[in-house]
Amino acid sequence: QVQLVESGGGLVQAGGSLRLSCVASGRAVSSLTMGWFRQAPGKEREFVAGISRSGGISDYADSVKGLFTISRDNAKNTVYLQMNSLKPEDTAVYYCAGRHVWTINKSGSEYPYWGQGTQVTVSS
Secondary structure, eight states: OOEEEEEOOEEEETTOOEEEEEEEESSOGGGSEEEEEEEOTTSOOEEEEEEOSSSSOEEEOTTTTTTEEEEEEGGGTEEEEEEOSOOGGGOEEEEEEEESSSSOOSOGGGOOEEOOOEEEEEEO
């Protein structure tokens, strides 16, 4: 079984930055394709970014391209999401998710492993 724990959320002003971390235990994160998703109040969960097992391939939602960067350190069993130039519309609970299939998938239903989420609030 895989456990994922996110951290790094908080309150930040518009234009600021945050870095989220997701630590995996129970299985090496290097065996997992990882994704970050978010869910704002009253909205459906949406894909934010994904990264392949080696870190060589990444994919982003159009809304965050050029602003957010996903990365991973398999030696530390950790995946990161660097978020720059944050906007109030980025306010949401952010979740990391993992799957064994090697391809990045933008559908959350394709990820069996999820963290508990971390709140990101961007004030205007």
